[in-house]
Amino acid sequence: MSRHEDDEQFRLFVQRQWGPLLRTAYLLTGDRGAAEDLTQSALEKTHRRWGRVLRRDAPEVYVRRAMVNTAISWRRRRRPLEVPLLTSDSAPTTDAYAQVEERQLLLTLLRRLPPRTQAVLVLRYFEDLSEADTAKVLDCSIGSVKSQASRGLARLRNELAPPAPQSPVRLEEELA
Incomplete structure (x- = not known):
């Protein structure tokens, strides 16, 4: 398969999977910006190995594995700067929200x-x-x-x- 065909397959893969991958990244990070960064990072790692990924793994599995590993790595490196609220501070109320x-x-x-x-x-x-x-x-x-x-x-x-x-x-x- 030529490099051009690989790139076209990767482009189509990204178009199809962007939404689901971004949702997974958001659930792993809890932040929209970090989710976009995580998705981009995982897709970049996947693109570098795209030919091998197509031959060995399902691309969705490879990208999600890259996302999980990258998110864990980021979480270890970055300690949260914000102080989480106590459970009692964020108790849900009985309103429309x-x-x-x-x-x-x-x-x-x-x-x-x-x-x-x-x-x-x-x-x-x-x-x-x-x-x-x-x-x-x-x-x-x-x-x-x-x-x-x-x-x-x-x-x-x-x-x-x-x-x-x-x-x-x-x-x-x-x-x-």
Whole structure:
């Protein structure tokens, strides 16, 4: 295959996949600008190896793997400069924007998970990849995907669960 044909195939691939890749990048980074940078970076790495990628891997798998690895690398290098709000500071209210606030809370909690767990949840539940496809993207076993997903979902459930109400007897004892 000629270089011109490779470039044309890559251009068509980018046109088809830009939206889904950008969505994955946003879920991994939590920031639109960083998501665009991550997508560009992963596509650049893919373009350099495009001929080999077409012969060996599915391009979507290769790009997503590059995105996950790059996002993890960036996350290790960059420590967040902003201080996250306490859960009590961002408690959702019962107004017309409750669904948006709940989604934002979920995304905030997702970004607090370890990078590999975050990547598994994004690929499995936001990108709707199977366990096998997720394992292929992350270059790990299906069992690892299952355990990471299980632990990640448990942590999210724990963070999202409303606090257990105190019994009136225990509350009176604390006030006394």
